[in-house]
Amino acid sequence: MISRKIKSQLAGGSQIRKMFEEGNRLKAIYGPDKVFDFSIGNPDLEPPHEVSDALADICSNPVPGMHGYMSNSGYESTRAMIAEKRSKESGLSINPGAVCMTVGAAAAMNDVLHALLDDGDEVIVLSPFFMEYNGYIANHNGKVVVVPTDENFMPVISRIREAVTDRTKAIIINSPNNPSGVVYPASLLKELNDMLKSFNHTIQVISDEPYIDLIYDGISVPCAMSYIDNIVVCFSWSKSLSLPGERIGYTLVSPKNADYDDLTAAIVISNRSLGSVNAPAIWQRVIEKSLYAKVDVANYEHRRNLLYSNITDAGFCAVKPNGALYIFMNTPAGLDDEEFADKCAAHNLLLVKGSAFACPGYCRLAFCVSEQTIRGSREAFFIIADELGISHRKAL
Numbered sequence: 508m509i510s511r512k513i514k515s516q517l518a519g520g521s522q523i524r525k526m527f528e529e530g531n532r533l534k535a536i537y538g539p540d541k542v543f544d545f546s547i548g549n550p551d552l553e554p555p556h557e558v559s560d561a562l563a564d565i566c567s568n569p570v571p572g573m574h575g576y577m578s579n580s581g582y583e584s585t586r587a588m589i590a591e592k593r594s595k596e597s598g599l600s601i602n603p604g605a606v607c608m609t610v611g612a613a614a615a616m617n618d619v620l621h622a623l624l625d626d627g628d629e630v631i632v633l634s635p636f637f638m639e640y641n642g643y644i645a646n647h648n649g650k651v652v653v654v655p656t657d658e659n660f661m662p663v664i665s666r667i668r669e670a671v672t673d674r675t676k677a678i679i680i681n682s683p684n685n686p687s688g689v690v691y692p693a694s695l696l697k698e699l700n701d702m703l704k705s706f707n708h709t710i711q712v713i714s715d716e717p718y719i720d721l722i723y724d725g726i727s728v729p730c731a732m733s734y735i736d737n738i739v740v741c742f743s744w745s746k747s748l749s750l751p752g753e754r755i756g757y758t759l760v761s762p763k764n765a766d767y768d769d770l771t772a773a774i775v776i777s778n779r780s781l782g783s784v785n786a787p788a789i790w791q792r793v794i795e796k797s798l799y800a801k802v803d804v805a806n807y808e809h810r811r812n813l814l815y816s817n818i819t820d821a822g823f824c825a826v827k828p829n830g831a832l833y834i835f836m837n838t839p840a841g842l843d844d845e846e847f848a849d850k851c852a853a854h855n856l857l858l859v860k861g862s863a864f865a866c867p868g869y870c871r872l873a874f875c876v877s878e879q880t881i882r883g884s885r886e887a888f889f890i891i892a893d894e895l896g897i898s899h900r901k902a903l
């Protein structure tokens with residue numbers, strides 16, 4: 508009865524969700540303090556006070572019509588503020604018409620893919636990648652083309668060039684990246700732009716940016732729009748304001764985009780026809796009042812440092828992430844990600860296999876868990892290293 512497409516998605520299930528359920532099962536048996544669950548990337552910091560202040564203000568000063576239908580792209584005033592902020596960050600002159608408010612980044616990406624894809628059109632994704640992209644692309648009858656990154660999880664321009672065909676409509680980039688946490692340098696974005704523009708049809712870059720505010724070590728994330736012309740940004744406040752349950756984000760088409768007029772109109776109509784209609788009214792108002800606020804990023808950085816030390820002090824290897832909420836560690840030589848994840852689970856240490864991100868040979872750990880969990884897990888990393896004959900780099 509149900510469609511073949513959904514049937515295959517159901518069969519695939521979600522690895523991350525399965526680990527989440529396994530975590531709950533183990534916690535019920537051993538107690539929550541004996542289970543170290545790094546499987547799910549649910550931002551655990553509370554939103555900054557600007558959010559609750561704005562919400563309280565809006566609720567105590569109701570305005571007639573504030574719950575009514577609106578333009579499918581969202582409130583003009585909200586979009587104008589976002590356009591102003593992103594103009595300052597990118598050095599471009601962005602007007603409110605470039606912005607469409609969406610129900611988070613997931614809806615933003617679905618709007619853009621719906622606007623772009625004809626059946627069988629190809630979308631390049633760079634592994635490791637957020638596996639939900641498979642579903643988003645399938646929703647609009649596109650074909651996923653996976654191109655692996657290098658050993659430091661950086662895109663390889665020559666590999667991308669080789670993957671382009673006449674049917675390539677778009678490439679998705681995600682920096683800071685889930686699951687690797689790497690940030691793409693400006694030089695790489697520029698090279699990507701030059702390479703894509705050497706083809707005689709337009710290839711859109713979809714820049715999935717929910718982690719741009721979660722950035723560590725004092726670095727800054729190069730603004731992809733400043734370096735890439737044919738680009739659409741997908742953003743959400745799920746991470747930067749810790750609002751994943753509220754579902755608020757936007758799409759933004761660069762003023763330099765060759766398809767600017769068609770694409771801005773197509774995204775708005777997609778937002779409507781896919782069923783979001785418009786982004787939540789109250790949350791657009793909240794965003795206006797807390798646009799420059801952020802969660803306590805230093806708190807995430809502290810926990811990243813603790814978890815990274817556990818992994819590397821015990822003797823394992825990982826690229827240190829500069830952003831996002833995850834460490835993508837190498838599985839030790841001789842073990843595949845499935846075997847390593849099982850070994851860790853035997854010590855109540857739960858992580859997600861790299862194959863869930865199209866990148867076997869690694870496992871992902873989310874560090875948006877309590878400091879107590881991270882500290883409590885240190886011994887388990889050391890015991891697992893002992894069992895595998897791996898020498899520690901530091902003492903327990």
Ligand SMILES: Cc1ncc(COP(=O)(O)O)c(C=O)c1O
Nearest residue numbers: 611612613637685715743745751
């Ligand atoms: C890389 C990436 N893109 C998009 C999303 C979806 O974000 P949202 O909650 O805004 O839909 C996530 C969520 O975890 C993500 O990690």
